[in-house]
Amino acid sequence: MVSVRDAFFNRIYENSKKGEEILIVSADLGAPSLDAFRQVFPERFINVGIAEQNLVAVACGLAASGKKVVAYGLNPFPAIRAFDQIRCLMCELSIPLTLCALNAGLCSAEAGFTHFAIEDFAAIRTLEGVEILDPTDEGLSELLADDVGSGIHPPRFVRFDKTIRGRIYDSSELSLARGYSVLGNRAAGTCVVAFGAYLTELYQKLTETGQIRDVKLIDCYKIPFDEAGFIDEIRNCSRIVTVEENAAAGGLGSLVLEILSDHRLMLPVKRFALTHGLYDVFTSRAFIRRDQGLTVEDVMADLFSQCGGDR
Amino acid sequence: MRDTVSNLEEKAYQYRKRFLELFTALGFGHVTSAFSWAEVATVLMNEFVRFPGSDPAGAADKLVMSKGHGAGILFPIFEDLGLIGKEEMEDSLRIGGSNVSIRKCYLPGFDFYGGSLGLGLGFAAGIAKDIQLSGSEDRVYCIVGDAECYEGSIWEAAAFAGHNSLDRLIIVVDRNGLGCSDFTEHMLRLEPFEDKWKAFNWETQTIDGHDIRAIYDALDRAVSSNEAKPHCIIAETKKGKGLDYLIDRPLMHGYMPANEDIDRAFAELQHVRKGS
Numbered sequence: 001m002v003s004v005r006d007a008f009f010n011r012i013y014e015n016s017k018k019g020e021e022i023l024i025v026s027a028d029l030g031a032p033s034l035d036a037f038r039q040v041f042p043e044r045f046i047n048v049g050i051a052e053q054n055l056v057a058v059a060c061g062l063a064a065s066g067k068k069v070v071a072y073g074l075n076p077f078p079a080i081r082a083f084d085q086i087r088c089l090m091c092e093l094s095i096p097l098t099l100c101a102l103n104a105g106l107c108s109a110e111a112g113f114t115h116f117a118i119e120d121f122a123a124i125r126t127l128e129g130v131e132i133l134d135p136t137d138e139g140l141s142e143l144l145a146d147d148v149g150s151g152i153h154p155p156r157f158v159r160f161d162k163t164i165r166g167r168i169y170d171s172s173e174l175s176l177a178r179g180y181s182v183l184g185n186r187a188a189g190t191c192v193v194a195f196g197a198y199l200t201e202l203y204q205k206l207t208e209t210g211q212i213r214d215v216k217l218i219d220c221y222k223i224p225f226d227e228a229g230f231i232d233e234i235r236n237c238s239r240i241v242t243v244e245e246n247a248a249a250g251g252l253g254s255l256v257l258e259i260l261s262d263h264r265l266m267l268p269v270k271r272f273a274l275t276h277g278l279y280d281v282f283t284s285r286a287f288i289r290r291d292q293g294l295t296v297e298d299v300m301a302d303l304f305s306q307c308g309g310d311r
Numbered sequence: 312m313r314d315t316v317s318n319l320e321e322k323a324y325q326y327r328k329r330f331l332e333l334f335t336a337l338g339f340g341h342v343t344s345a346f347s348w349a350e351v352a353t354v355l356m357n358e359f360v361r362f363p364g365s366d367p368a369g370a371a372d373k374l375v376m377s378k379g380h381g382a383g384i385l386f387p388i389f390e391d392l393g394l395i396g397k398e399e400m401e402d403s404l405r406i407g408g409s410n411v412s413i414r415k416c417y418l419p420g421f422d423f424y425g426g427s428l429g430l431g432l433g434f435a436a437g438i439a440k441d442i443q444l445s446g447s448e449d450r451v452y453c454i455v456g457d458a459e460c461y462e463g464s465i466w467e468a469a470a471f472a473g474h475n476s477l478d479r480l481i482i483v484v485d486r487n488g489l490g491c492s493d494f495t496e497h498m499l500r501l502e503p504f505e506d507k508w509k510a511f512n513w514e515t516q517t518i519d520g521h522d523i524r525a526i527y528d529a530l531d532r533a534v535s536s537n538e539a540k541p542h543c544i545i546a547e548t549k550k551g552k553g554l555d556y557l558i559d560r561p562l563m564h565g566y567m568p569a570n571e572d573i574d575r576a577f578a579e580l581q582h583v584r585k586g587s
Binding site: 023043049053054056057058062063064067089 | 442
């Protein structure tokens with residue numbers, strides 16, 4: 001069992017050994033799973049230094065020239081500092097670049113506010129034609145890595161949460177075209193919409209307690225997802241709960257509310273998201289979740305105390 | 312040189328004139344930025360850039376217009392080179408006109424809007440890295456504004472290109488000495504400008520950016536160089552060259568002649584030409 005980040009780079013390495021010519025452009029960021037690639041294909045590992053704007057620009061130049069390219073930097077810097085490069089190059093020219101960012105939400109919260117990847121989702125989702133991916137499963141990372149080799153995928157921004165490991169899906173359950181997968185009880189009235197670490201943690205907890213039978217859990221691992229299919233999934237639910245480690249403004253909860261509004265669906269929505277990120281004390285992911293009532297237990301309590309589940 | 316200096320000088324005049332026709336009709340443009348590098352554009356496009364399909368050996372150069380505000384001077388050149396017809400250009404270059412026709416004559420790399428300054432050099436460096444990895448004979452040209460060099464991303468890209476010895480990358484910096492609001496050396500010194508590029512491991516030249524022969528020789532030295540370095544040509548120019556009433560005047564960056572100024576601009580352009 002490896003992290004979703006390492007599953008991605010392991011597959012890139014395997015595919016490279018099979019003959020795929022993939023370039024990795026890094027902003028001074030490595031990974032255990034990258035060591036072998038760097039050793040075997042040193043000319044294909046291009047380090048631009050801690051320069052995220054140049055990371056995106058150079059990677060776009062390479063990809064626009066026909067190379068198959070993965071850019072790799074530490075979130076939120078590739079998204080926030082290099083937003084203009086993403087907007088005017090990757091997005092405007094529809095460049096098939098896979099821009100990978102290590103960190104999603106609060107997984108590096110110990111490093112402080114600078115390393116909170118909590119606004120990148122809202123920022124990138126404003127960009128037309130750019131996909132945001134939050135892998136929750138090694139298999140999803142492998143699908144993405146395989147797609148790099150196609151050279152014809154949409155511009156992609158991938159957020160790797162370093163704490164997510166292992167597999168929760170059969171490969172048949174994953175679909176990059178659909179963009180989401182459904183876990184739990186498809187007939188349940190309460191629907192939880194999440195991605196990333198919350199999705200995996202909630203799934204684990206719900207499975208352990210057996211309460212997975214009482215909720216529908218939608219993993220929105222790709223934004224934008226198949227909206228029509230998503231609407232069909234939630235149309236008959238009585239209640240929706242969105243859970244994310246993003247700033248509430250523009251986050252997944254906002255997206256769900258927009259979709260409901262656009263489709264004139266009146267469903268109660270409870271949003272679990274960050275209301276603020278500025279602290280004058282040292283923090284951690286667990287600390288902030290506790291502070292803002294965003295622990296998995298808080299979510300579980302909300303799911304089952306209000307409605308008692310609605311199997 | 313395939314053409315003569317006097318013919319290229321005449322072309323530069325005609326390009327400026329045609330630019331005025333096209334962009335006064337559009338009602339929007341950046342005349343000073345376009346005119347400052349008109350001679351550079353004339354020499355570059357007529358003498359050096361190998362368009363896809365034009366080179367017997369198969370080379371196809373790229374052009375990244377990082378200094379996007381000056382891109383308009385290329386449109387008359389596209390016309391002159393036969394890449395787009397007069398009527399098609401005029402029909403396209405209007406509010407609501409399709410940019411597909413114009414884009415089809417763009418060189419590879421030129422199809423992004425360079426108006427967000429500081430983006431183009433990194434993009435060009437990526438293209439140059441691809442050329443290096445592929446071992447092709449292509450070159451990538453990149454046009455950078457001097458005031459654009461306040462963007463930190465320019466120096467991120469400069470360091471990358473220098474470190475990686477991207478010798479198929481040739482940039483021309485339009486050193487017109489003016490930003491939008493003030494002279495560069497007043498608001499934030501760029502000098503010693505050439506030394507900065509040298510320090511980033513670039514081969515450098517500083518030339519008179521309105522002297523056709525000097526521009527040709529500088530580009531020729533860059534394409535003929537055996538130095539394993541990217542090439543930076545600093546073209547010292549006047550922002551608004553060709554319209555004396557605009558020269559050395561800050562706050563003219565977004566200026567486009569309108570109403571009675573249009574006749575004045577055409578008259579001035581002809582007057583300056585006669586005096587040159």
